[in-house]
Amino acid sequence: MRSFMKKVAFATAMAAAPLMAASTASADGERYVFVSHAPDSDSWWNTIKTALGVAEGQLGVTVEYRNPPTGDIGDMARIVEQAAASGPDGIIVSIADFDALSGPIRDAVDQGIPVITVNSGTHEQSASMGALMHIGQPEYDAGNAAGMRAAKAGVKSFLCVNHYITNGASVERCQGFADAIGADLGNQMIDSGQDPAEIKNKVLAYLSANPDTGAVLTLGPTSAAPTINALKENGMAGDIYFGTFDLSAEIATGIKEDIISWAIDQQPFFQGYLPIVLLTNYNRYGLLVPHNINSGPGFVTKDTIDAVADMAGEFR
Incomplete structure (x- = not known):
């Protein structure tokens, strides 16, 4: 024993x-x-x-x-x-x-x-x-949670800037967001590619052709930084509802400057x-x-960004 x-x-x-x-x-x-x-x-x-x-x-x-x-x-x-x-x-x-x-x-x-x-x-x-x-x-759930936040702000249409459209997880993010705001994904998701200049130009072109777009959703730093530049160029920075997945130094700055409403931290x-x-x-x-x-998912906003900004891109 x-x-x-x-x-x-x-x-x-x-x-x-x-x-x-x-x-x-x-x-x-x-x-x-x-x-x-x-x-x-x-x-x-x-x-x-x-x-x-x-x-x-x-x-x-x-x-x-x-x-x-x-x-x-x-x-x-x-x-x-x-x-x-x-x-x-x-x-x-x-x-x-x-x-x-x-x-x-x-x-x-x-x-x-x-x-x-x-x-x-x-x-x-x-x-x-x-x-x-x-x-x-869970990518669909994360996109859906993001869309519910946007819906509360009155968002009914959006642009999903998908820089890796061949990855099914990226499409699930966009679809979850669309379902939460009650919209068909359809042409509201673009294949932006991964070249920063190309991403910026595609975002500018879409928003020019669809001026009533209610929000922009980017799926990570690769698409977020060029989208910030696009919105600064067309004068929509801070005026259009903008959320993103993931964190980076550029995304942290965008949150602090009230260009980005929130970032999803996985x-x-x-x-x-x-x-x-x-x-x-x-x-x-x-x-x-x-x-x-x-x-x-977790959400990082202007209220919490100071606690994680210095770690973005290294530990967060």
Whole structure:
């Protein structure tokens, strides 16, 4: 009985303090690969890179960040295959395109590699591929919550500036917003591309052709900064209702200057940090949180921006 109680006490202690144990256990060469869909030009992922570095240092593991330089999904699928072939202790991957990535991700799982999906994708997609869990923001719900805020302000039409229209999550954001304000998405969503000058010109052209547009929604720093410039140029900055996803220095300034009403914070730091912590504890001790984790949405407004502005682009 005494031996049994000792085992129970040990197991309980390990479950209660996995992070403390992980910090002192031998890393034994653990290596994880984080595969994102982001092109090199997308600065939003810098926060996730920061988080990976923090987790790497705290846990004594190696973390490799890999991505397709131009954001090409075919290249991303090949990167997942290459990552699996290298025999890592775990893979973290965004589900930017389920049809293109489900095969390589399933293959990694079938090889016995633990996988956690993050950012883009749904809980259901993650589970169907055999991933341990999904960590991210339910994108339709986030867009819908944003639209409900806009509806209370009387918004009935909008422009969704979609800089990554091939990613289903981006469309879900726009659709959720449209449903909340009672509008058909239709041509209110534009494929802006990722070139800043092109984004600015497309926003100017749309608002010129649709002067009664009630709001603008951007989906991240890539489209937010050029849209701010467009609104300053056409004189609508501060007059048209403007909300955005994610944070950056430019977005923080836009909130402070009353150009942007709010920014949705999906806490990307958690999307980088938590998978490494969870996979490390899974591999070392067999511990796993038994559910998916929603890292957002949260709303940052002028009332709260001062608390996070200095961390935008690094930890927020």
